[in-house]
Each structure stands twice: as structure tokens, then as C-alpha cells.
Amino acid sequence: MMEMIDTLMETVMSNQVSIPLIEPMLDVLPEIPMLQYMVAFMLWKPLFAILICPGLTVGGLTLLFFPWIERKLCGRAQWRVGPHEIVWWLGGVIQLLADTLRFLFQEVIVHKDAHRPYFLQFPFLSFTIFLLPLLFIPAGTIVAIQTPYAIQIILALVCLFPLFILGLGWASNSRFAYIGTVREAFMYFAYEIPFIIAAIAMIILYGTSDPLLMASRQSIPGIILNPVAALVFFIGAAMATGRMPFEIADSDQELCAGPHVEYSGIAFGLIYVLCYEKAYILSALMTILFLGGGSGPVIAGLGDLSGVLWFVVKTYLVLTTLFMLRAVYPRYRLDQGLKLGWSPMLCLALIGLAISLVVVAVRVI
């Protein structure tokens, strides 16, 4: 028994997040029983990744505050202030908390025509599935599951997303949801292929698909090495998350938000944040592939956390850009979106692939 704990502790201790700044505190800890173990566990990299960053804490905070940031920024761009009165001295920062709680306490309506079990399952199911890719995304050097096939796995999981949206729409059994779902399915095929090719181009470029190695190989960030692939990836992300010029499937004014027109209460609350969740993951992926992950000048004292910090900053940068598209662009039509996906983007993605090959060839020679 003791042996087992010892081996466990050994594994845990060998893979700790090192933060010089709090080291003195940690030195005091052994005197307090149990707490020492708890802290050790908390700082165990895989657990840290799941619980803190990029996992639940940062992810949760993103979902809670990013919509506020988006609404505030859009407000600024639109000559107004956005949410404000709720705690006016903080600029209404907890607006989303109020919205979430309101959804939580509101009635959930399941209409007569809906397929009841699926109608209720899908929002919750998709919420959890959408979190899975976070297991493979490293924040700096901290990652929950390290595998050499991480990027492929993330991509595979990301490709699962639209299936759940289709499920939502199907279970709703409403005319608008139906049209929205069909549009979603169409768009899915339009962006998925260029999107994956762009990611593959980067895997070829770095010669690995392990995110940690990728970060270390980006002495020059990927976005400079292969801007074309970066562009394709970014547009693909905008399409995948249904951001503005491509908000085609759930266009509010045409289809009353398409697949989730029938959802209310907390079920809608979950769907509402799904898109932010998706955007968070894709931005994180973009950070890894093109912006060097958590690399950046090391901030003394923070140790491993410095990587985490850089990672979060970069991810937010991508996220903000993605969301600010809303302030600039109106919406494309379905056929225009499809055309864009199938011709210019596919071509660009192939060009990106070619660039990667050339770079690799030059490097070899």
C-alpha cells in the first residue's frame, strides 16, 4: 500500500509545475499534513492542465467573461457602451453571470413535436464532448495527455462538433431548425477540408504533431513561415464557429437562430456558450499551430506559468479577432459561403501545403 503511494507520489513529484515565485511557500508546506499532498497533486502537470489551464478554470472564466468582453468591444466599435449598469464601477463585468443564472432558473420548454430524450440530451452531451480537445492542448509545457498524435486527435474531435449541432436541430423538429441544420451540414463540408489541410501543412512543416515539440520548433512562428495556411485556418475557424460573415446556419434574422430556435432555459444557456467553447478551442489550436504556443520571453519567477500566461494571451488575441469580425462584416449567403469554402479556400490550403513542402525541402538541403 505504502509502496503504491510512494510510486504515485514519485510520478506526481517528477512532473510538477515549477513556479519559483511560490517555492518558499511550498517549502513550508511539508509541515502541514495532507495539504502537502493536495498541493502536490494540484501542481501535477496533467491535473493542473485539466483543472486550471487550459482546462476548467481558464476555460470556465473564458466562457463567463469573454462574451462580456465581446459585447463591450462591439459596443465600443458601435459608438455605445454595452453592458454597464449591473456593477457600474466594473463596467458590468458580471453581466454574463446574471444571464447564466437567469437561464439556469428559467423554465425549460420541451415542445410537443420534439424528440424528448434527444432534445434534452444533446445540449449537455455536446457541452462535455466539446471540452475533450482541451485534454490534448498544452498551455506552455503543461498538458494533460501528451501524445505524438495530439493534433490529429484534436482535429478529429473538432470535426465531431457539427454532428452534435445536427443532432440539436434534428431533435427540435421545427421548420427553422430544419433549414438551419441543413445549412450547418453544408457548411461543415465546405470548411472542414481546407481547415484540415491547413493543419496538415503545419504538421509537415514542423515534422511533428506533438504540440510541445511544435512550440519548441517555432523559433520563427508558423504564421510567418506559412501565412497562407494561417489565413485558411483562421477563416476555417470563423466558419466552424459560425462567426459573422459565415453566421449562415444560425442566422438570427433569417432562421431565428436555426438549430437552437426551440431551446429555452439552461439548455439554451449551454448552447449559447457552446460557440464560445468551440472558438476557445480553435483559438488555442491556432495558437499552437501558428503562434508558437506558450513560447515567449520567460518571465522570471513564474517558471512554467510564464508559458501558460503567453498561451492565454495569444489565445485571447485570436479569440478577440475572431469575435470582432462581427462588428465589421454582414453575413454571406449559403451558396456564397460554400463557394468560398470549396474554391478559394481549398486552393489556398493546397498552396499552403506546397509552401510547407518547399520550406521543408529547403531546410533539408
Place this chain on the structure above:
Amino acid sequence: MEETEKDRNIRILHSGVFTPLRRWATKWSLWPCHFLTSCCGVELAHTGACGYDMERLGTLNMGISRQANFIMVEGTITRKMARALRIVWEQMPDPKFVNVIGACGQRGGIFWNSYNITRPSDIVPVDFFIPGCPITPEGLLRGVRAVQEKIEGRDNTTIRFKHVELPPEEGEQNRAPTTPKIFAPTPLVRVDVPRDVDWAFGNDLVKNLKAQLNGLYTSITITDKNRIAIKTTPENLVETSRKLSDTMGVDHVKSVNVIDVPHERKFMVEYMVSGYTEELMPVILTIFTEIGREAEPEISSLTSLWESANYSERELHDFFGVKFKGNEGMKGKFLLAPDTPDTPLRRDYKLEEEQYTIEEGVPLTSAITPPHYTPPSSSPSYSESELEDLKMPAYEDVLKEAEKNDEFVAFIGPHHSGSGHLRWVMRMKGDIIKEVIPDPGYVHRSMEKIAENRLYIQNVPLTERPNISDPINMNLGYVRAIENALGIEVPERAKYIRTIMAELSRIGAFFYDMGIFPLFMGHSTGFMYSFAIREMVLELMVRMTGSRCTPSFIIPGGIRRDISDDVLDRTRKFTSAIHKRLKKYENIFVYNPVLISRMKEVGVLTREEAIRCGIVGPFLRASGVEYDVRKAEPYEVYDKLDWEATTGDAGDCLGRIFGRLEEMKQSVEIVRQAVDAVQEMPRGGVISEEILGDYKEASGDIRGYLYNVYGDLVLPKGEWTSVTEAARGTVLYSIISDGESNVPYRVRIITPCWMNLRGIIEASKGERVADFWTVYASFGYFPPEADR
């Protein structure tokens, strides 16, 4: 005591362990589903836009009832809309709240005695009323605050009614100044009263007509400059019209009208037609005939000849029960709801009269019967039979046919985040629209019937209510018809000021439409920028008239009061200040590549199609017809200023938008020139001496003298038609007076949006589904204006 529906929502918030949290969250997260029922919605849009920014309070407009928890009922709820309101309310998850804004939503407001309105409080439980016509955005925000307070548990903002005993004598003393209405008992109604006018072309035209229509007409009369009335028999009506269409180039119908003359046991049916050839442009030919007032009066339809008559004929079928043979839409009701009184515009359907003295036992306001659904008594669910009455017509035959052809049918509206307040039945095959069937009338407030029951001057506020985003032009048309009838010449200064205001109003309407358009494209920034500019126009309006949207400032003979120099200065500055903001707006929205790709070659109407559908205004000009009333039949001072009518020939959405943009820039030019001219003129004298009569002292400022001067206006016998170029096209007022009563015998109002409806349907055929909203928004369709 039985728990009311309203209490239930509050109780939900006050039960359970999480009560404080629940209340707090609900308070800060009131999401209204925008139930834009009528004109007050314009001010709601302003509240949401950057000037007032409702989102500050955490109030985010949400188009979908399932996700909203708050309804703002904007103004009038008609019988047709009442069902929709109830349905939407039922769709929303508990707890939910209702604010009613606008006078109409309380006791009917200006439409209190209309046959088609209901009171929202009969339909859904209301938490807070906000008065005003329209409400101001400040008032609206206060309403949100009041609901927030109510959620918190403080209910001190609700009005509590107090009963007071008013002794009858005192009531008599406090009587509002008014003139008793005089209705002639057996009025002589004629639409072809001859008038001597100096109009050489007219005489030739009459000669020509007589030659062409030999044997088909009964009489041809010149009734006014540019107006000719042709009397014919019901049998010859079609033949006459065909002759006109074939030989004279008459290609569109401006208005269809039915006049009920019960004491002579007849209906008069008239078609006002004209042609877009250079000579005929300003001329209106009125072809009319008389049919017996039997149980089921019939007349042959002219739809096959002029498609533009179609919807008007269907509307008149609703109003008078006159059947137009050959028009396919004669089966059911078109504008009216199933439970609206039948044939309400016949003279024997009487509206309630207002009471100025309080009598024992007579209620101050009339009771309005709500639609016949029974709200669920105690159980929260409906039985099938109760539901039956909430249902809207389902167009069974359309559904059947669509199924046969493997098409998909979607019912869009009247509560839909992108439909405005009318319903579309859209048949689509794949992503292509096969057909769109309109179901208008959700804001039909019986403008025409009410106008028959009010003094001429009382109709001035009424006529601007259809379109409070362009009030001055709506007013101007009505007032010009009266001035023309009375032969009044308006003082020069008043004319200029009217022109300035009309153009400002046009600019305002443009920015309204161009604010709604981005919303349909999902582009909220465009909406905000546009409404920011519109806010500037409204600011000027407030300074000139004291009201943001409903000034009622233009009256027969001039304007209510003079405008001060500093306001003129400000207006002058506006004409240059607008450009900077406009530039920003253009950059972000109009020239946005995504938008251009959405609009280009979408919803094309060729010149022929446009004329056939009878569309009007800038949209007609975008299809290449150079018809602008301001040029063809200049009124006010348009002929003295230097400006150009804009025409295009693409006829697509892009052309319509760019055409209007160009036109708006011309309007700014006109305002600039007119302001310069007014600043040169001496102040004062803005009402014509002729109309003031003995009340000369009122000339500076009409306040206080209004009823003395205008109470007893009586128009000469005959039909007085005016056409005016409003922001969205030609608005036509045709007033029929019997020469004895001080109320009009009949007022016919044809608004541009009503005429454009057919164009929208035609232009969206064969386009992709998402394009429907582009087409719809490019026409600037404003349902209250269309439904009147």
C-alpha cells in the same frame, strides 16, 4: 382568491431557496423579444441603438420567444396581431414580463374607436404601461427600470386608479374646445365635379380621350389640373380600361377606391390610373362607375390588365364586400382578422363617438371585445378547442400543392426576428424560393374609417401615424389635398420651411431603413451608425417642432409656428456635419464587399416588371423609370431649387440602395439651399391669410386658435387627390367631400409600402432563401405604413 397570470410570474421569482439569486439574475437579464407591432417600434429601435443603448441595463434584444423573458408590446395590437401576441407570450418560458408602450396599447390612443384594435391588457397580463405617442426612449428605459424594481419586490411605480366623483356641471365647464361634427343626412357625393382650370394639354387630352373611347364612356370631365374623371358603365369598364391601356399608354394603377352611398343605394368604384410616359406622368385619370348596393355587389376586376390593382382590390373586398370578378384573392379575408366586423367601411357600420361631457352611466372609453379565445382558466394548458381560435389561417391548399411538388413551406412571421409584422408563407425548393405569399394586415388600424369620422383638422395627426419614420411627408400630402380644394396659396416662407422639414423627414426615413437593413444582414454596426445619424435628424425635429416623430406641424395654410434662426443655423450646420458620419457609415456598411456581393444582381426588377407590379418611389426609379413627383408635378418649392432626381437601371437590391443613398445626398443639398433661402427672408407670416379669416392675430403662432380657425373647415364638393413624394415613394390621398359636412365623406390613403408589397413578392421569386431578406429590406418595407 384565484392567482392571476401576472402574479404567477412574480411568485416564481419569490419561491425556492435561491430567491435572492433568482431575482437578481432576472432583474439584470431581461431580454425582450422584439414584438415590433407598430409605429412605437421606431422608438424602441432608437432605444436599442447607440444613442440610448438599452444593453447598458443588460437588456439585449432577442428575436426568439423561447429565449426571451420580456415582451415590449409596441403600440397598437390589432385583432389579427392579438393572436400572435398571445401565442408568443405562451411560447416564452416562465417567469416572463410584459411592458406595454405607447398610448395605443393602453386605451387605443389615437385609434381608440377603430374597429380593428384590442387592448393588450385583455390579451396578456401587463406589468407596466408607458404612455406617450410615441413613447420617448427615455420613457422606455424607465419602463425597463420599473420592471426591474418590480422584480426586486418594490412595486411603487404601478399606477393605482382612484375614483373621483366629477359633478356634471364641472365637466361641462372643463369641456375640451371642439366643434360639433356636422354630418349631412343625404350628402351629394360626386367625384366628377367640373372645375375651370387653365390647362391646355388637358383640353387636348379630353378631346383625344373622347375620340378614343367613343361610345364607351358616359362623361369625361376635367376635375382639376392634371385630374380627369371618366365615367363609364360597369359593363364597359374593362373595355374602357383596355382602350386606355392599349392606345394611351396607361400602364399602372395608382389607387382603387370604393365609395359607399347608401341613401342612393349604390357603390361607386373608381380606378385612378396613369402612365409613365412623359406627358401622362403628372396626369391622373379616374375611371369610375356605379354599381347597385345589393347583397353581393360585383364588378369585374382590372387585375388582368393592370396587376398593380391586385392587392388594393382584395383590400376593398374586405372593406366593402364588393367582389371583383377575375381577381383570385376574393375567397377569404386579406387584411382583416377573422373576427373583425364584416365590411367595416360601409357607411352603416358606425364607429363610436367621443364624449366630451361626463354623463351618468356612460363609460369614458368604450369597451373593446378581445378576440374570442378563452384564456386557460386554472390549468396552464389549453384544450384543443381553445387552441383552435388562436390558430392563424394555414393555407391548406398551398400546403397540399407544395407537398405534391416536393417543396418546403415555412410560415414566417408575424413574430419573427426578421419579418417585420406581417406573415409570409414561403414555398421553397431546396434553397430557391418558388413563391412568397404575403399575409398583411397585422397593423391595419382602420385609418380610412377613422378619418371619415373626424374633423378635417383632427385628421392631421392621424395621417402621420402610419409612418412615424417619415411623418412630414405623410402630413404634407393630406394637407396639400385640402389646400388644393380650398384654393389656398401658402406663404413663401412656410413653403420653404415645409420643404426643409419634408427633406429632413426623408433623410430620417432613409436612415431608418438603412438601419434596419444591416440588422437583416446581421450587421449591427451598420444599424448603430445609421441610427446615430438619424438621432441628429430627430434632434433637429425636436428643436423645430417639439416632437421627435409626430410633430403634426404642417396644417392647411402653412405651418403651426415659425422656426427660430438658431434652429435654422443648426440645420445648416447639420448639412455639413452629416457627411463625416455618413462617410464612416458608408465605409463600414454600404461599401462592405460582403454586402455588395449579397446585393448585386439580387432581386432584379426590370423596367416593365416594376411598372407592372406598380412599385413606386426610389425603387421604381432604380428600375429606370424617371418618375419623381417632385419633378413631375412640383409642389412646395422643389422647382425653385437646384437638385436632381436619381434614376438607375439595374433594378437590383444594390441599385435600390445606392439610388436611395444618392437621393438622400440630394436631400441634404435641398435642405442646405432651402435654409440659405429662408435665412434671407423676413420672419413671420407662416400661415396663409385666407384661412385665418378673422383670426389674424393667430398668424404668428397658431396655438390656442386652432379650433377657432380650423374647426369648421368644409371642403367644396368633389374629389380632391394629391400625390406626394414620400421617402419610400408616392403617397396618394384622395379626399371626397360632399360640400356640407365638416368631416370628409371618404378618405382614401395609398401608401408607398402598400404598393411596393407586390414588388417584394415579385422580386424575391426565384432567388435564394436568404436573399428574401435582402430584397425585403432593400424595399424599406414598413408594415404600419402599408397596412394603414
